[in-house]
Amino acid sequence: MLDFAALFLAQANASAQVQFVYDIAAGRVIFVNHAYEQVLLGTDASVNAELPALLARVHPDDRGYLAEHWARWVRGEQLGEINVRLQRGDESAQWFAAIPYYHPAAAATGPLLVCTLHDISAAKHHQANSDLFNSRKNVALEVLSHDASGAFVMVEQLAQYLREELPEAGQSQVQLLQMLENTSRESVKMIRDLINTEFAAAVTTNLKIDRVDLGAVLRDPLEQLRLGHELLGHHFAYTLPAAAVYVNLDVNKFTQVVINLVSNAMKFTPHEGHVRVAVVRLADRARVEVSDDGIGIPAAMLPHVFERFTRARRPGLRGEETIGLGLSLCKTIVEWHEGAVSVTSTEGEGSVFTVEVPLAEGFGSRLPDQLVEAVTFH
Template sequence: MPDLADFFQDQAETSTHVQFVYDLTAGSIVYVNAAYEQVFQGTCGLVNAELPDLLQRLHPDDRAYLAHYWARWQQGPPANEVEVRLLQAGQPHQWFCLTPSYQQDAQGRVLLGGTLRDTSVLKRYQENADLFNSRKNATLEILSHDLSGAFIMVQQIAEFLREEVTAPLNSRVPDMLGVLETTSRDSVKMIRELINLEFLTSANTDLKVDRVDVGAVLRVPLDQLQTGQRVLGHAFTYTVPAEPIYANIDVNKFTQVLINLVSNAFKFTPDAGLVAVHIEPGPGVVRIRVVDEGIGIPLAMQPYLFERFTKARRPGLRGETTTGLGLVLCKTIVEWHHGHISVASQEGQGSTFTIEIPRAETVDTTAPVGAVEVLK
C-alpha cells in the first residue's frame, strides 16, 4: 500500500499553489512548498525571515480583516476562506484566496496549514463583468423610463383626441387613434416586462458574494443614473463615504436592488422633485438610503409593501405599471445578504427606503495581542 504521507507531500511539492504549515507554538512556518519561490520570488529556506516583508505588502484595507480571521483560526478548525490583496510596485495588486486548515497533534501542538491560490485573473474578470452589468442595468432602466414616458404621452394624447375631436362620418381617424392607444399601451408593457425579466433573471441566479468596498462598486451605476436622469431633466444626487466600507455582497444583485429602488422613487416623484441616494457607515453595518420628494405612501399601504403581488401596488405618476414583485425581490435579495430593508414615508412628504447590511469582518479588539502578532 503506498505511503499516504509521501503521496500528499509529493502532491504539495508539485502544486502550482503555495502551501504552507505554521506552528503556533514555535511561531514559525515549518513547511512551505516550492511554489513559494515561483509565486513570491522568495527562498523556501528563508521563508520565516522573509515573512514580515511579505505581510507588509498586504493591502492596508485587508490587514485587520486577515488578522481577525487568523485569530479565529487559532481557536479551532477554520471554516472560512479569505481573499486578500498584495501590493506590487508599479503593477496591479495580486489577489490571493487563502484556504486554511487546522490540526492539533498528540502533544497539543497546533498547526495551521493553508493553500494560497493566485486568483488575480479571475477577480479582474469578475470586476469587469460586474462593471459591465452595473452600467448595462442602469442604462436599461434609464432608457425604459425615457421610452415609457414617451409612449405614455402618445397614449394620453390619443385618448384626449378621441374624446375631444369629432371625426367626419366614415373617417378612419378614430380607428387610427385606437391603434395609437393600443400600440403605446402594449409598448410600455413590453418595456417594463423586459426590465422586470432582467431583474427576475438576476435574482434567480446563485449568489456570487465578494468582499468589496460598497461605495466604490455602487458609484458606477449611481454615476450612470445621475447622467441619464440629468438628460431626462430630473434631479438625482448621491453621496458615498470618503473612506472605504467593506461588505460581502453579490455586486450584480445588489446593483439591481439599488436601481429598482431609485426607479420606484422616480415613479412617484414629480419632475421638479429630488431623488437622492446616501451610502454611509453605521454601527457594524453599511447603510444605504434612497430618499425622494415624491407623493409618499399612504400609511395603510405601508405594511403590505414587501408582500408578493402586494395590494399596495399602484401606477406611477406618469402611468407606469407595476407587477407587485419589485419590492419583494429587493427584500429577498437584501435578506440573502443577512440585511434588512425598511421604509419611512408620509403622504405629500416623500419616502425613504433604508437598507442595512453587515460590514465584512474587521479585527476583534477583544482578541489577545498574540493572536494577530504574525500579521504585524
C-alpha cells in the first residue's frame, strides 16, 4: 500500500517552490519544504522562530492586504491566489504568488492551511516592461496623430482655398490641388483609423488584472503626454497623489482609457487652452479626472456621449475624425473594472470626464487591529 504522506513529503521537498503547512489551532508551521532554504534563505527547523523577521520584510503596502486575506484563509474562505512583495536588503522587491488550500479538521490536528509560494519576480518584471512599452507606444501614436493630423488638415484647407480662389487656374493645376486635398484628407483618415484600430485591439484581449499603485502606473504615460504636447505647444498638466493608491487594474487597458480621454480633450480644446489630469484617492475609490477649458459639449449631446456610434460624435477643432466608438469603449473598459465613468460640461467653458474604480482589498478604510495582527500568523 502506498504511503501517501511519504509521497507528499518527497514531492514537496523536490519542488522549487516554497510549500508549507500551517496548523491553524496551534498557530504554527508544522512543515516547510527544502525550497524554503534556497528561496527565502531560512532554516527548515527554525521556520517558526524566523517568521517575525520574514514577515517584517513584507512590503508595507502589502501588509493590510495580506492580513485581510490571511484572516479569510484560516476560516476556509476566499482561497484565491494573491501576489505580495518581500523586500530585500538592496531595496528591491521579490514577488510571490501565494496559493492557499484549506484542509478541514483532521484526526491528529485541527484544520490546516497548505500554501505554495511561487516566485513570480521575473514575470512581474516582464509584465511591467510590457505595460510600459505599450503605454509609451500608445502615447506616441496619440501625440503624433494630433501633430500629423493638424498638418494634413492645414494642407487640405489650403488646397481647397487655392482651388476656390484661383478661378483662372488651368485644368492641370486644379487637378493637382484636388489631388493634394484628397491625399491630405485620406492621410488624416488613415492616421485616425490606425489609432482606433490600436484602441479596439487593446479592448479585445483578455483582462489581466493586477493589484497596482494607480499613481505609479499612470506616472510614465502622463509624463510622456506632457512632454509630447509640450513639444507641440499645447498646455497639459497632471497631478498624482503623494501616497500609494492601490486598485485592481488591467494596466494596459486602463492606461489606454486615460490616454483616450486626454486625446478627446485635446481634440476639443483650442491651441491656447489647457488639459489637466488629476488622480485622487477617495474613501473607498480612486478617481481620475480629465478636464479641459475647451469648447465643451452641447447639453443635448451630453446624454449620448458614451453610446456606441453615438449621435454626439463630431470632428475635432483641427479636423480630427471620429467613428464614435472611443468613449463607448472607455465606458466598457471602466465597467469591466467595476467602475464608472461620467462627464460634466458647459458649452464654451470646457468638460470634465471622471473615472472612478474601487480601491483594492486591504486598502480601503483602516483595517481592524485583529486583521493587522493576523499578518503575524498568530
